Amino acid sequence: MTTSQCMTTKDLFLRSVRRYPQKTAVIDGTYKYSYSELNHECNRLANGLLDRHVGKGDRIGLLTKNCKEFVISYLAVTKIGAVLVPLNHRCVARELEYMLSDCDAKALIFEAEFREMVARLKNPLPGLRTYISVGKTGLSFGEEFDEVLSSAKSAEPGIECLEDDECTILYTSGTTGRPKGAVITHRARVWATVNVMSDGSVETEGIALEGGPLFHTGTTNISLLPHLAAGATVILIPQLDPISIAEAIQREKVTHICTVPTVLHTMLEKGIFDRYDLSSLRNVYYGASTIPLKDLENILSKLPRVSFFQGYGQTESTQLTVLKPEYTRSKFGSTGKAHMLVDLRVVDEKDEDVLPGETGEVITRGPHVMNGYLNLPEANEESFRNGWFHTTDVARIDEEGFITIVGRKKDMIISGGENIYPREIELVLNGHSKILEAAVFGIPHPKWVESVSAAVVLKKGETLTEEEVIDYCKKNLASYKKPTKVIFCESFPRNDTGKIMKEKLKEMALSGKR
Numbered sequence: 001m002t003t004s005q006c007m008t009t010k011d012l013f014l015r016s017v018r019r020y021p022q023k024t025a026v027i028d029g030t031y032k033y034s035y036s037e038l039n040h041e042c043n044r045l046a047n048g049l050l051d052r053h054v055g056k057g058d059r060i061g062l063l064t065k066n067c068k069e070f071v072i073s074y075l076a077v078t079k080i081g082a083v084l085v086p087l088n089h090r091c092v093a094r095e096l097e098y099m100l101s102d103c104d105a106k107a108l109i110f111e112a113e114f115r116e117m118v119a120r121l122k123n124p125l126p127g128l129r130t131y132i133s134v135g136k137t138g139l140s141f142g143e144e145f146d147e148v149l150s151s152a153k154s155a156e157p158g159i160e161c162l163e164d165d166e167c168t169i170l171y172t173s174g175t176t177g178r179p180k181g182a183v184i185t186h187r188a189r190v191w192a193t194v195n196v197m198s199d200g201s202v203e204t205e206g207i208a209l210e211g212g213p214l215f216h217t218g219t220t221n222i223s224l225l226p227h228l229a230a231g232a233t234v235i236l237i238p239q240l241d242p243i244s245i246a247e248a249i250q251r252e253k254v255t256h257i258c259t260v261p262t263v264l265h266t267m268l269e270k271g272i273f274d275r276y277d278l279s280s281l282r283n284v285y286y287g288a289s290t291i292p293l294k295d296l297e298n299i300l301s302k303l304p305r306v307s308f309f310q311g312y313g314q315t316e317s318t319q320l321t322v323l324k325p326e327y328t329r330s331k332f333g334s335t336g337k338a339h340m341l342v343d344l345r346v347v348d349e350k351d352e353d354v355l356p357g358e359t360g361e362v363i364t365r366g367p368h369v370m371n372g373y374l375n376l377p378e379a380n381e382e383s384f385r386n387g388w389f390h391t392t393d394v395a396r397i398d399e400e401g402f403i404t405i406v407g408r409k410k411d412m413i414i415s416g417g418e419n420i421y422p423r424e425i426e427l428v429l430n431g432h433s434k435i436l437e438a439a440v441f442g443i444p445h446p447k448w449v450e451s452v453s454a455a456v457v458l459k460k461g462e463t464l465t466e467e468e469v470i471d472y473c474k475k476n477l478a479s480y481k482k483p484t485k486v487i488f489c490e491s492f493p494r495n496d497t498g499k500i501m502k503e504k505l506k507e508m509a510l511s512g513k514r
Helices: 007-020 034-052 068-077 093-102 113-119 145-149 184-198 217-228 242-252 261-269 292-300 377-383 422-430 464-478 502-511
Strands: 024-028 031-034 059-063 081-087 107-109 128-136 166-171 183-184 205-212 233-237 256-259 282-288 309-312 318-323 343-347 358-364 387-396 403-408 413-415 419-421 435-445 449-458 484-486
Touching: 007 034, 007 068, 007 184, 007 217, 007 256, 024 034, 024 068, 024 081, 031 034, 034 068, 034 145, 034 183, 059 068, 059 145, 068 107, 068 217, 068 233, 107 113, 113 128, 128 145, 128 217, 166 184, 166 217, 184 217, 184 318, 205 217, 205 242, 217 233, 217 256, 217 309, 217 435, 242 256, 242 261, 261 282, 292 309, 318 343, 343 413, 358 403, 377 387, 403 422, 413 435, 419 422, 422 435, 422 449, 422 464, 449 502, 464 484, 484 502
Parallel strands: 024 233, 059 081, 059 107, 081 166, 107 128, 205 233, 205 256, 256 282, 282 309, 449 484
Antiparallel strands: 024 031, 166 183, 309 318, 343 358, 358 387, 387 403, 413 419, 435 449
């Protein structure tokens, strides 16, 4: 197969370069790049990497916040057939060392503010031979990003890339153990992009704000790559706090934003929908969790002309389902139907389809799924069975094909022989007028094996006792599902995708800390 007979990530971008050469592709502060200018910058970095003997098949770490250099690096690496490894910039040196060693990275592109961590990586990682910094570092090794670009050619590198070549290695969030590297091919990345573009959330004339971290697959899959493939304009901001997001929407007349429910909640809590002009917004795409119904109703009243899309997916399988705007209220709680090009089922322990309304595991197959976990053959054998990737997410599917996630298999609580799914209890608790947010998990019990525990964040100025929370659950749930222990928190620990870190809450419940 030759390059002309396949479609890779770089081909998606180059189509927009040819169709919209003078149109603005990326805005980062005062920097504006047309599609043609952005392509030249990508070519310079790509050729600069080749000049430094970093090429096809080599893994390249990327440690930056949302900035133009991230986008340039992401696209440049695809042009030479190398493999990008986006890194969570909140990781500590020990975590970065593990990931860069695990993937045998040959180069690292990093922002200068992370220089101290990078300096600690040099000796433990002798195979990491090329360091490129965004900004001055004062380190005795490495080169600056701008210097690499200025010394390189802007011509297309001309390296052949195939659909089955590795495109990225994405490390899972590691909330329950060491992160695993999901190997994503160009084929998977292209299909994920096409799936999102087919759901109606992307427009060629759109101005899209990246409201989540670009190192996370959700932001790149749902927003960055689909909007660049469509020829839209992408807005980058380094700080992803609600005020910075609102200011960018107002300043740049943003039409599309991809973010997480916690950001939307904070915007609501701080009155941002009233204080800023957000009238340009047309589409909001969110994921990682559902929005509490009371928040959703308030936001819809503030933004009556905005279409809300909810996505569900995983690092390993990219986007799987979408809840389209017309079902925002009628199918609240659901994550929607499978994308057009996604094969998805909900099955029992024998991999047989469950009946509508019953719970089972979400499994999927197709070119959107990763090749496998890097260096983890046992995990791959466990995850890929009978030709399907097993997500470990537990869900219900209704007669119309709408999926409702009720939890993860590992989160399921088994108490007195009963299977209890935390999501069901969380939805009840989130409906309490005094509760802002709730998280449910199991803790060991000498008689029942596990018992249900809940962590609760109260609305400002409200008070509740443990007994009142338990009584509320007793009135709305079967008795065996009620919490036996409740802890109250000012806020929940979260990872960078906005997901609650329940292991930490469990530790707090067992230790008696708040």
